[in-house]
Amino acid sequence: MTEAWLDPAAWLILLPLSWASLTFLAGPGRGGRLAIAALAVQCALALGLALEVAATGARVHAVGGWGAPLGIDLLADGLSAVMLLLTQAVALPIAVYAQAYFTDAHHRQEATWFWPLAGFLIAAMNALFLSADLFNLYVTLELLGLAAVGLVALGGGAAQIAAAMRYLLVSLVASGAYLLGVALIYGSYGTVAIATLGPLIGQGPPLAIWLAAGLMAAGLAAKSALFPFHFWLPPAHGGAPAPVSALLSALVVKASFYLVLRLWLGPFAPLAQTAAALAGALGAAAILWGSWQALRTRHIKRLVAWSTVAQLGYLFLVFPLLAADGAALQAGVMQAVAHGLAKAAMFAAAGVLMLATGRDTLEGLAGVAGRVPLTLFAFGLAGVTIMGLPPSGGFLAKWLLIDAALVSGQWGWVVVIIAGGLLAAGYVFRVLRQAFLVVPGDTGFQPVPRRLEWMAFVLATASVLLGLRGVELMALLNGPGDGQPIS
Amino acid sequence: MSTGLLYALAGVLLFVLGAAGVVVLAHLLRKILAFNVMGSGAFLVLVGLAQREGVVDPVPQAMVLTGIVVAVAATALALGLARALHARTGRTGLSEGARLD
Numbered sequence A: 001m002t003e004a005w006l007d008p009a010a011w012l013i014l015l016p017l018s019w020a021s022l023t024f025l026a027g028p029g030r031g032g033r034l035a036i037a038a039l040a041v042q043c044a045l046a047l048g049l050a051l052e053v054a055a056t057g058a059r060v061h062a063v064g065g066w067g068a069p070l071g072i073d074l075l076a077d078g079l080s081a082v083m084l085l086l087t088q089a090v091a092l093p094i095a096v097y098a099q100a101y102f103t104d105a106h107h108r109q110e111a112t113w114f115w116p117l118a119g120f121l122i123a124a125m126n127a128l129f130l131s132a133d134l135f136n137l138y139v140t141l142e143l144l145g146l147a148a149v150g151l152v153a154l155g156g157g158a159a160q161i162a163a164a165m166r167y168l169l170v171s172l173v174a175s176g177a178y179l180l181g182v183a184l185i186y187g188s189y190g191t192v193a194i195a196t197l198g199p200l201i202g203q204g205p206p207l208a209i210w211l212a213a214g215l216m217a218a219g220l221a222a223k224s225a226l227f228p229f230h231f232w233l234p235p236a237h238g239g240a241p242a243p244v245s246a247l248l249s250a251l252v253v254k255a256s257f258y259l260v261l262r263l264w265l266g267p268f269a270p271l272a273q274t275a276a277a278l279a280g281a282l283g284a285a286a287i288l289w290g291s292w293q294a295l296r297t298r299h300i301k302r303l304v305a306w307s308t309v310a311q312l313g314y315l316f317l318v319f320p321l322l323a324a325d326g327a328a329l330q331a332g333v334m335q336a337v338a339h340g341l342a343k344a345a346m347f348a349a350a351g352v353l354m355l356a357t358g359r360d361t362l363e364g365l366a367g368v369a370g371r372v373p374l375t376l377f378a379f380g381l382a383g384v385t386i387m388g389l390p391p392s393g394g395f396l397a398k399w400l401l402i403d404a405a406l407v408s409g410q411w412g413w414v415v416v417i418i419a420g421g422l423l424a425a426g427y428v429f430r431v432l433r434q435a436f437l438v439v440p441g442d443t444g445f446q447p448v449p450r451r452l453e454w455m456a457f458v459l460a461t462a463s464v465l466l467g468l469r470g471v472e473l474m475a476l477l478n479g480p481g482d483g484q485p486i487s
Numbered sequence B: 001m002s003t004g005l006l007y008a009l010a011g012v013l014l015f016v017l018g019a020a021g022v023v024v025l026a027h028l029l030r031k032i033l034a035f036n037v038m039g040s041g042a043f044l045v046l047v048g049l050a051q052r053e054g055v056v057d058p059v060p061q062a063m064v065l066t067g068i069v070v071a072v073a074a075t076a077l078a079l080g081l082a083r084a085l086h087a088r089t090g091r092t093g094l095s096e097g098a099r100l101d
Helices: A008-026 A032-056 A078-103 A114-130 A134-155 A158-189 A194-202 A207-223 A230-239 A242-265 A269-296 A300-322 A327-357 A373-387 A393-407 A411-435 A450-465 A470-478 B003-024 B028-049 B058-089
Strands: A059-062 A073-076
Touching: A008 A032, A008 A059, A008 A073, A008 A114, A032 A059, A032 A078, A032 A114, A032 A470, A073 A078, A073 A114, A078 A114, A078 A242, A078 A327, A078 A450, A078 A470, A114 A134, A114 A242, A134 A158, A134 A230, A134 A242, A134 B058, A158 A194, A158 A207, A158 A230, A158 B003, A158 B028, A158 B058, A194 A269, A207 A242, A207 A269, A230 A242, A230 A269, A230 A300, A242 A269, A242 A300, A242 A327, A269 A300, A269 A411, A300 A327, A300 A393, A300 A411, A327 A373, A327 A393, A327 A450, A327 A470, A373 A393, A373 A411, A373 A450, A393 A411, A393 A450, B003 B028, B028 B058
Parallel strands: none
Antiparallel strands: A059 A073
């Protein structure tokens, strides 16, 4: 056990809060280097925390020496450690990408408040993954939502403001429902600590708790853009600047999924089985509908955003399989991590393609392959993960899901998983086919900073190589921490 | 029926009214006001339900204070966005036809 003031869990929240505030003070568009340096430190902290959790199991940090119930506890277990690692691992390359992206003359306007908002976003996410009580989770959820809405509105165009407004309203109603659920739980049991609630609810929940669970699940599903609450996601993620889309699609929607998973496995486990089939059915609908829309859209970033809707569906397929097979949890977390890396790579690549062609439509991509081959390669590699081909992390996730479905005899899900993979191949190849078209004459493509291309490539490679290192990640989930909070 | 339960039921009623308002109303200002009604409903449930035999529980009061801060921040952001949207498009709602001013 390290000294309390050196605890990585506390610094993972304090550090982004500090650099967010400092970059705000530094003024519009400044502070990129500070953010990148701090994010590198955060990566090391998250890694250190993960190693510690893997070695000694879940650990609690009492903030300021004031433990629960008077103060706030930070809890780090295997699941938190994995999500923290994912967050820092995506945020660092995206920050390097963003610095190059926003120095471009066309995007300098959008950079105004990117760094403080991104810092608050990451701080809120880290705090969310470390929170151990339902009310703290509400506050972090709201901070996350507000920072994300600010980022969506960065572009400043009417369409982006409207998308941000729609996102804000969905987010506010969703967290309102969550808060009402928390109120009902506190009213029934007089506590909001997740670890204490588990045994209490296990003794036979009253009607108010059923209502609370329903409200919280619905609110979190809306925040994770689960079908049919996905309507806000394509305009918000498709319209934002590329680095913002990458952060939102790769990380922010995963935060509310993490919370669903945490509650499902923890306090609401006695109630969960009744909703399992519904969660799975909505997930399946999301896979099919999202992929279908990705096949139809004319805009490249909309395509990637619809792909997010589809890939989030896989996360919710986990729930009907959880009861039958513990591997379903690993599949879900693996899918969250693999999709996070791959989707960040895809949005980064899409940003490069739009910079190079000066257009946002698929038709505009014709012939771009000759100019930005590395980016196309990155897009293809990320596509390998999204489609679920070996050896990618996406393959591992989908393989585990199919395995869990077969073991429990739920054949229907297998069909959906495979169909989703085929549809994903369809929309990934739409982009690649268009990019490799041979166009005679001068196409007027703009040169693109090499750093943008490399960052997309790094993220895409990570998503593929993840398949080879998946065992370590899963050991972390199953290790002494066991994914269950200790009290 | 205890006073606490009465507060809680009134809170649920406010919450439902507010949530419906956010969804149904077209004008952004009305949506924002409806969100505040909704939030107040949740706060009322939080404070009301937690009363045990008329004794006030300080924990939910601290929670509601935090919640109010969050709601103020959210309202400020929503108002800012609504003004920005109005300045750019002259619209006061999200749908194309919403011109209620």
